[in-house]
Amino acid sequence: MCTPVKGRGRVRLNVGGRMFETTAATLASAGRDTMLGAMLDAAWNNSDCTVAADEEEYFIDRDPDCFAVLLDLLRTGSLHVPPHVTDRFLCREALYYGLLDAVRAARWGPLDGDRLCLAASVPGTATGDGTAVRAAPDGGLCVAHGGAVRVYNWVLEERRPVNLHHAPVNDAAYLDESTLLLAARDRPGGGGGVAAFSALTGDLTHRYRVSHDRQVRPFTPGALAFDPHRGNIFASCKGRFNEYGIGVWDSTAGEQVGFLYEPPGCALGDADKLQWIDGTGTLMAATMFPRTDSSFISLLDFRDKNGVAWSWSDVGTPASSMEDKHVLHAVAMDDGQSLCVINQYDDLGFLDIRSSGNASGGVRWRSRSKLAAATRKKQKRNAPPQRAHGEEETCYPKLAAHGGQLFASTGDAISVFSGPDYVLTSTLRGSDGAGAICDFSIGGDRLFALHDEVNVVDVWETPPAPVI
Incomplete structure (x- = not known):
């Protein structure tokens, strides 16, 4: 079971062997119905996420490059996808984290015929x-x-x-x-x-x-x-x-x-x-x-x-x-x-x-x-x-x-x-x-x-x- 990080509100995540550090507020901004938002809930459980013995680091067995894109989206509200990350790959990972709607919203704005x-x-x-x-x-x-x-x-x-x-x-x-x-x-x-x-x-x-x-x-x-x-x-x-x-x-x-x-x-x-x-x-x-x-x-x-x-x-x-x-x-x-x-x-x-x-x-x-x-x-x-x-x-x-x-x-x-x-x-x-x-x-x-x-x-x- 994953438990929230105690103390300073900072969260360390090891995603596929690559270290990330962010705040609990950033993860919470994803919403409680997403995986990252639910990580802050003590009742949340997922086999792909484990907590290190010192309970200061989460391990998520997923792709780190896509996670970096999604974390930046939560931090800034903007979607910046490097050339080596395909739409198909990003879509798959966003679906796993529950962030597919956020990716869609960031990819394009409300339709305006004069700005298409x-x-x-x-x-x-x-x-x-x-x-x-x-x-x-x-x-x-x-x-x-x-x-x-x-x-x-x-x-x-x-x-x-x-x-x-x-x-x-x-x-x-x-x-x-x-x-x-x-x-x-x-x-x-x-x-x-x-x-x-x-x-x-x-x-x-x-x-x-x-x-x-x-x-x-x-x-x-x-x-x-x-x-x-x-x-x-x-x-x-x-x-x-x-x-x-x-x-x-x-x-x-x-x-x-x-x-x-x-x-x-x-x-x-x-x-x-x-x-x-x-x-x-x-x-x-x-x-x-x-x-x-x-x-x-x-x-x-x-x-x-x-x-x-x-x-x-x-x-x-x-x-x-x-x-x-x-x-x-x-x-x-x-x-x-x-x-x-x-x-x-x-x-x-x-x-x-x-x-x-x-x-x-x-x-x-x-x-x-x-x-x-x-x-x-x-x-x-x-x-x-x-x-x-x-x-x-x-x-x-x-x-x-x-x-x-x-x-x-x-x-x-x-x-x-x-x-x-x-x-x-x-x-x-x-x-x-x-x-x-x-x-x-x-x-x-x-x-x-x-x-x-x-x-x-x-x-x-x-x-x-x-x-x-």
């Missing part, structure tokens, strides 16, 4: 182009490639992939840092639907079923969303027997708890973007051009038997206001009062969701917020985005809102808009020659951008604030 720096690039290892990237809550990520999903931990080490046996993945989401949710296309013989997998091992943990008339029905999910407060999972669904709409499941029990059937004119089953909005307690469902001939956006309230609390579509709007302005992507803003949309000509528009939907001129287009993506080839007006080799183009503009900032990708760049008026404040461009950005995702205080041509993911981080 390109930290790494993850080359693709799967055959075929990646189609979607998703950020994990802890700073890891996954990349979908057809029926396979590559998974990485927060130090960007590749874990065991998830293989859906040729069922193409339509969307992915993280329930937590160790649980990955996938939506895959229905295929004869099964394999599609919504399922949860371990992000650690790639193993299937649960399938979420759709029942109709007390019978389990096959279906193809399009988009996914998750309400972390209530634990509900949402997916847009297209069934073989006209079960079109939004399915709802309890992530804890794993059972279906609702299904909102598609009302006329909403195209819920075809929705390719779902987003839970905490402020309003509603789900945004967006079906966007060119997936359908027109764009549909709805806010769904599952507490209301009618389901649709607000809706907007470009159907029936004056041609003069909507011509050439088909919506390609949408995102609910952090204020919970508006939506931002983008068209194929890089115009940003805003919809006030507090007003009645489908009003004439409902989108306030802002050409002055034109995105900075000079390398993207402009499409001819009066024509939809082009398709290559008979396949649907995947590198459409994408949007995300985070921390009061708006992020928009076009071509090989991501534009950042800040302030109450969302003024363009910075532009992110990553790997040279990597091609257009086909998807990006924000999570774990990182931004991941997936390029199509070389199948590489750029990793953007905000440097930590200097320690004064």
